[in-house]
Amino acid sequence: MSERAGFGEALAGWLLTGPAILAYLAMLLIPTLAVVVLAFTDFELGMPGFHWVGLDNFSELLTDHGMRTSVRNTALYVALVTPASILAGLGLALLIEAGSRGKVFFRAVFFLPVVSLMVAMATAWQYLLHPTIGPVNAWLALFGIAGPNWLGSSDWVLVSLGLIGVWENAGFNMVLVLAGLTAIPRELYAAAEVDGAAGPWARFRLVTWPLLGPTMLLVTTITTIRAIRTFDSIATLTQGGPNKASEMIVWTIYQEGFSYLRMGYAAALTVVFLVVVLAIMLVQTRLIEKRTHYS
Amino acid sequence: MGGIVIEGAKRSYGAVEALKGVSLTIAPGEFLALVGPSGCGKTTLMRAVAGLEPLDAGRVLFGAEEVTRRRAADRDVAMVFQNYALYPHLTVFQNIAVPLVMRRLNAWQRLPLLGPMLSRAAREGIAADVRAAAESLAVGHLLARKPGQLSGGQRQRVALGRAIVRRPRVFLMDEPLSNLDAALRTETRRELVELHRRVGAATIYVTHDQSEAMTMADRVAVMMAGEILQVATPEAIYADPADLRVASFIGSPRINLLPAESGPDGLVRVGGWSTGLVAPGAATFAVRPEALVPGPEGLPAVLEHVEFLGDSLLLHARHEASGAPLVARLEPQARKSLERGQALHLRPLHGLVFSADGRRCPALARTSALV
Amino acid sequence: MRAAPRLVLLSLLAVLVLLPYVWMISVSLKPRSEVFQATLSLIPKDFAAVQNYGRVLREIPIGRYLLNGVFVCGSILAFQLAFAIPAGYALAKLRFRGRGVMFAMILLGLLVPAHVPAIPLYIAAANAGLLNTYTALIAPFTISVFGIFLFRQFFRAMPDELLQAGRVDGMNEASVMLRVALPNAWPAATAFAIFSVVAHWSDLFWPLIVINEGALYTPALGVLWFRAEEAGDDYGALMAAAVLVTAPLVAAFLLAQRRFIEGMTMSGMKG
Numbered sequence: 001m002s003e004r005a006g007f008g009e010a011l012a013g014w015l016l017t018g019p020a021i022l023a024y025l026a027m028l029l030i031p032t033l034a035v036v037v038l039a040f041t042d043f044e045l046g047m048p049g050f051h052w053v054g055l056d057n058f059s060e061l062l063t064d065h066g067m068r069t070s071v072r073n074t075a076l077y078v079a080l081v082t083p084a085s086i087l088a089g090l091g092l093a094l095l096i097e098a099g100s101r102g103k104v105f106f107r108a109v110f111f112l113p114v115v116s117l118m119v120a121m122a123t124a125w126q127y128l129l130h131p132t133i134g135p136v137n138a139w140l141a142l143f144g145i146a147g148p149n150w151l152g153s154s155d156w157v158l159v160s161l162g163l164i165g166v167w168e169n170a171g172f173n174m175v176l177v178l179a180g181l182t183a184i185p186r187e188l189y190a191a192a193e194v195d196g197a198a199g200p201w202a203r204f205r206l207v208t209w210p211l212l213g214p215t216m217l218l219v220t221t222i223t224t225i226r227a228i229r230t231f232d233s234i235a236t237l238t239q240g241g242p243n244k245a246s247e248m249i250v251w252t253i254y255q256e257g258f259s260y261l262r263m264g265y266a267a268a269l270t271v272v273f274l275v276v277v278l279a280i281m282l283v284q285t286r287l288i289e290k291r292t293h294y295s
Numbered sequence: 296m297g298g299i300v301i302e303g304a305k306r307s308y309g310a311v312e313a314l315k316g317v318s319l320t321i322a323p324g325e326f327l328a329l330v331g332p333s334g335c336g337k338t339t340l341m342r343a344v345a346g347l348e349p350l351d352a353g354r355v356l357f358g359a360e361e362v363t364r365r366r367a368a369d370r371d372v373a374m375v376f377q378n379y380a381l382y383p384h385l386t387v388f389q390n391i392a393v394p395l396v397m398r399r400l401n402a403w404q405r406l407p408l409l410g411p412m413l414s415r416a417a418r419e420g421i422a423a424d425v426r427a428a429a430e431s432l433a434v435g436h437l438l439a440r441k442p443g444q445l446s447g448g449q450r451q452r453v454a455l456g457r458a459i460v461r462r463p464r465v466f467l468m469d470e471p472l473s474n475l476d477a478a479l480r481t482e483t484r485r486e487l488v489e490l491h492r493r494v495g496a497a498t499i500y501v502t503h504d505q506s507e508a509m510t511m512a513d514r515v516a517v518m519m520a521g522e523i524l525q526v527a528t529p530e531a532i533y534a535d536p537a538d539l540r541v542a543s544f545i546g547s548p549r550i551n552l553l554p555a556e557s558g559p560d561g562l563v564r565v566g567g568w569s570t571g572l573v574a575p576g577a578a579t580f581a582v583r584p585e586a587l588v589p590g591p592e593g594l595p596a597v598l599e600h601v602e603f604l605g606d607s608l609l610l611h612a613r614h615e616a617s618g619a620p621l622v623a624r625l626e627p628q629a630r631k632s633l634e635r636g637q638a639l640h641l642r643p644l645h646g647l648v649f650s651a652d653g654r655r656c657p658a659l660a661r662t663s664a665l666v
Numbered sequence: 667m668r669a670a671p672r673l674v675l676l677s678l679l680a681v682l683v684l685l686p687y688v689w690m691i692s693v694s695l696k697p698r699s700e701v702f703q704a705t706l707s708l709i710p711k712d713f714a715a716v717q718n719y720g721r722v723l724r725e726i727p728i729g730r731y732l733l734n735g736v737f738v739c740g741s742i743l744a745f746q747l748a749f750a751i752p753a754g755y756a757l758a759k760l761r762f763r764g765r766g767v768m769f770a771m772i773l774l775g776l777l778v779p780a781h782v783p784a785i786p787l788y789i790a791a792a793n794a795g796l797l798n799t800y801t802a803l804i805a806p807f808t809i810s811v812f813g814i815f816l817f818r819q820f821f822r823a824m825p826d827e828l829l830q831a832g833r834v835d836g837m838n839e840a841s842v843m844l845r846v847a848l849p850n851a852w853p854a855a856t857a858f859a860i861f862s863v864v865a866h867w868s869d870l871f872w873p874l875i876v877i878n879e880g881a882l883y884t885p886a887l888g889v890l891w892f893r894a895e896e897a898g899d900d901y902g903a904l905m906a907a908a909v910l911v912t913a914p915l916v917a918a919f920l921l922a923q924r925r926f927i928e929g930m931t932m933s934g935m936k937g
Contacts, residue, residue, distance in 0.1 A: 006761075012839035013762030020753035021768060023809035028775050031783030038785060045792060092679065099672045108923050109680045112687070114930055115919040117868050119886040120908035123893055124690035127901055133702050135689060167683065172930065179931050190347050190367075191380035195457070196397030198368035206393070210384040229779060232870045236890060250781055250871070257785050258875050267785050274782050281777055
């Protein structure tokens with residue numbers, strides 16, 4: 001290739017990427033760096049000027065009781081929603097793939113929550129879980145069980161949000177698992193049968209599960225991060241209550257930053273949030289690198 | 296060791312009949328090639344023998360034992376798949392070991408951590424058998440690799456290793472050479488025949504490549520549109536095809552086909568030229584390229600093209616009366632005397648006569664036109 | 667697995683998943699008196715659809731919210747495509763200095779959740795007097811790192827011969843991109859569009875931060891506000907509002923199911 005053509009190509013390259021890179025700097029990179037900087041200040045919106053406070057925000061995070069609750073709630077929620085919605089997604093996908101009838105129909109039904117406006121659906125869940133007029137408790141009453149105040153009691157609120165979270169995420173996971181399943185060559189199942197893997201369980205252990213490994217890792221990462229980010233259901237249904245029993249990290253960032261306008265403190269919390277997300281992705285990448293057995 | 300008996304096997308997918316009542320017997324230790332164009336049902340038939348495909352009607356027997364309703368896992372068959380179907384997450388050793396692990400160890404002994412402790416002796420036996428199988432196929436040095444790190448030829452050997460390690464009573468191969476390059480394919484043919492002799496199991500070898508079938512098999516079964524048209528030795532299939540479709544499928548270049556008719560005396564004529572054969576009801580006269588020779592008399596034709604193959608010469612001509620293409624295989628020296636557009640006569644040394652429905656007509660030579 | 671148990675199990679699970687939808691619709695048709703009976707009956711004795719939906723349509727500009735949603739999602743998508751397609755193409759098919767660094771930055775950007783830059787963006791918007799504007803709703807999302815990544819991968823898989831043929835025919839780089847690469851990028855663009863629209867139609871976090879003026883509410887904000895301020899315990903009207911804002915995307919999904927699932931599966935990358 002001649003030098004002129006090379007220059008023309010480079011110019012085209014710069015012109016085509018230029019706008020995107022500028023927007024990237026303005027909307028993503030600089031604000032993200034700014035969050036890190038803000039985390040070391042006492043900046044509050046509307047107050048003139050700010051001071052460098054070093055690690056004060058972070059030490060406050062460690063001692064603040066509300067913050068500990070928020071982090072603990074997030075961890076509990078993730079520990080509940082992630083495994084449950086992954087298993088649900090895997091189960092639904094296997095069940096759908098196990099036969100030929102109704103595949104498209106059921107796939108659509110289970111996927112529906114992904115395309116539904118969460119605020120609206122949370123409102124529907126609120127009615128379902130209403131302690132006195134809600135159908136869930138009415139149904140439990142048929143069996144003589146007095147249902148709890150699902151969203152109104154601090155003992156039950158995380159479980160209830162978790163249920164909604166599983167409902168929201170299972171279909172998405174199912175679709176990812178289905179994509180992973182279709183990538184498994186049919187011949188391997190035939191080979192497994194001929195080789196003596198008689199039952200469905202033996203074939204699952206010999207073929208499905210190992211070949212689904214990378215998919216499951218991806219699903220785990222995605223679900224974990226989606227669970228950590230949970231905001232809509234809290235904002236709609238509980239506002240972190242009752243008694244901070246449903247405070248979770250993104251809701252707390254929102255409260256501190258945009259309700260109380262304590263930007264520096266909220267920025268510090270955001271940094272923690274970012275670090276957690278990055279750590280999860282790092283672990284995933286490491287694990288994927290470790291199992292690059294097939295190419 | 297027993298053979299394989301298939302009786303009246305039927306299988307349809309919706310309106311499509313993949314198997315229209317196929318019956319076939321493979322003798323103990325026999326190597327049978329099942330050949331036919333793609334979509335003829337040969338793979339369905341093989342999968343039915345393996346137990347991977349249920350039959351709508353009919354029976355499958357191994358020796359005297361009926362296995363029609365038995366699962367693949369319980370049939371004691373080995374199968375080599377077209378794309379080898381190696382488990383990508385397992386090493387070569389583990390791949391070859393799978394059939395033994397599945398058969399010799401119970402569910403507890405197969406558990407990841409606990410299993411090995413419960414089954415030391417069995418596992419040692421498995422390891423020895425795996426090594427022996429791998430050595431016999433010259434993949435002993437690859438045992439620690441994963442399939443992704445192997446060449447096509449190596450993968451194929453591993454797939455063979457996984458098939459022979461358990462000494463199956465029935466050995467099935469589904470186009471095992473189609474993913475190899477041309478040079479390796481010819482070499483591997485011989486090795487597969489060798490391997491079959493060692494294993495000694497009744498073998499069904501599915502292929503769409505008639506030359507593979509002809510060179511490797513004890514007998515060849517030609518299948519088309521869900522039916523087996525003929526089962527015979529390669530020689531008999533070639534020289535004595537029972538059906539027009541068999542005649543044109545087997546042999547390369549293809550057999551020459553010319554429209555023919557029987558006179559009131561039964562004499563078969565092609566465009567007015569008498570073949571000297573007597574067969575009532577003739578519709579097609581077929582002659583192999585090597586049985587056509589240019590001479591002073593014969594089928595009048597115009598030479599269109601000459602193809603030099605080194606060891607022989609292919610002469611492409613057109614039959615004057617019918618416009619049908621004719622191919623003759625000649626000695627390479629014959630080239631000098633030939634030029635494009637030249638009119639010549641091609642004399643069939645021997646030929647086959649088929650009726651309008653494609654069946655072979657028994658023909659008698661009346662004159663010495665045909666030897 | 668035999669057919670019958672599988673279908674029974676799947677149907678049970680489907681009923682479970684559909685529960686909120688069924689009740690949402692059922693309650694939106696019931697009069698107040700029936701809503702407050704803790705009943706398991708789905709069919710209302712008296713149909714109150716007119717009252718419930720009437721109240722929503724009368725008291726809140728739901729049409730306006732939906733239009734806001736369409737406008738915001740459409741603008742975001744237009745910008746994202748306008749930035750991401752050329753950038754993805756250049757990163758995939760052109761050689762120039764700094765390409766490696768740029769791609770590394772893109773990959774890095776993929777790791778950052780949208781909540782992270784929110785505080786500085788909010789401060790910037792507040793200082794620029796852009797709170798309560800469409801600009802504030804749209805601007806932060808004009809760049810989609812995921813989009814750039816997606817199009818880069820897509821164009822990389824496109825054979826070079828195709829582009830070389832264009833160059834041989836005398837096209838410059840811009841025409842090669844516009845006339846050869848772009849027309850072949852529809853599958854990626856559709857998938858990305860679905861992903862983007864679903865994400866931003868449902869987004870609550872950012873609109874909640876920058877908007878507190880009714881005229882600019884997105885559907886999500888509208889429902890949230892109606893629920894908190896207006897509806898009180900009028901569940902019938904609330905569910906009617908919920909039905910109205912959920913319906914458009916669900917209807918689109920039911921019409922183009924396969925494309926939606928493909929688009930969202932691809933977004934699995936992003937998490």
